[in-house]
Amino acid sequence: MWGIYLEQLLQSLPFFLKGLWMTVAVSGLSLLLGTAVGFLWGIVRASRRRILKALIGAWVDVIRGTPFLVQIFILFFILPEFGVHLEAFPAAVIALSNLAACFICEIVSSGIESVPHGQREAAVSSGLNGYQQLRHVILPQALRVILPPLVGQYVLLIKDSSVVSAIGVMDVTRAGWLTVQRIPQGILVFGLVGLLYFAICYPLIQISGALEKRLGRSSRR
């Protein structure tokens, strides 16, 4: 009996791969956008701009304190009532980018704050301007602290991207939902879905671990 299902599943493999491609597209795009915005927010959050800092802090708290599923529902189902219509794909990318930015913002700002204060004082004293201090002195040192948790966060976000299937994005999770209605072997179907996510995430987990080990070594120097 399993043999038949396995064969059917194999036939729908192209369908799954299309879903996988969508998962990669949504999360890849969101991670790119989220990283850019998250670094910007994180830099502001570690600066002395009080009002901007507070605004970003409040937004990050709201996003971190509500379920992603609810955020994406609000964006997709409730905004149209106010006249803002979004297709499923852009809605998914916006919601996931925002979530990524919020988590990355926290990683970046604590990374910047981990750089000893004397480093900024030395940079200030030598006449470097704010941008130059950040670019040449603060960020290169902060990055060593930021990278391992950043890559770890990417793994979480790729997995969170499965939530976008709820608004009809044809990602690999949704491919599983649709397939399981034809092939009533949940364990096979979702086993495959899980395997596909694992295939993307596992290398990232390895990279994050390697980065962490390297950081530990260099800080002991």
Next chain:
Amino acid sequence: MIEFRDVHKWFGDLHVLKGIRLRVAAGEVLVVCGPSGSGKSTLIRTINRLEPIQKGELIVDGMKVHDPRTPMTKLRAEIGFVFQQFNLYPHMTALENVTLAPIKVRRMPRREAEALGKEVLAKVGLADKLHQYPAQLSGGQQQRVAIARGLCMRPKIMLFDEPTSALDPEMINEVLEVMRALAREGMTMIVVTHEMGFAREVAHRVAFMDYGELIEIAPPEEFFARPQSERTRLFLSKILTH
């Protein structure tokens, strides 16, 4: 070159500088001593506005440092600052540490900056350490790189905030030696230190600070032989017996 006119500074409720009046001429070497917490570090940190002042006037190289509208980046490029904890950039080699500001702030071509960096590092006795990272250098070597980093900007003023306090005793002299040479070349220097031998030998004047006030300031012969204030005498008797 540097003039404090009734300068006050508070950290919250704490009054750390209480009406400082002081003039330092071009080419002068001033040593500032005093117990910890007396405000001597704060005093030199106000000169490049690492610490802003709240009252009074502070004129450095003709610029009004007390005025928040005065842009500091340009003035800071003219003032070398050496920290107790060195504060070298750990992700850069010695040569990269000393050439960063000349390249970025002075817009000096990289080759020229590197030639200058090599020359200045050689001057502080580190010609063979150009490509070492700070973590590979001893404390004394790190502090000499830090001095070289200041000198590569061809500054008009060098400020030293307890430059030898974090060093093992056997490394203190190599740093003082570099500073002596600098003083002989006519650099305007303010040095916060407890190295009284250094003060006696190279300072034009020695100042004593306590509780945020400049208690006494005099040429070293006078300062050490005939201190005017009781507090200065007490302080000197404590540190000179060690």
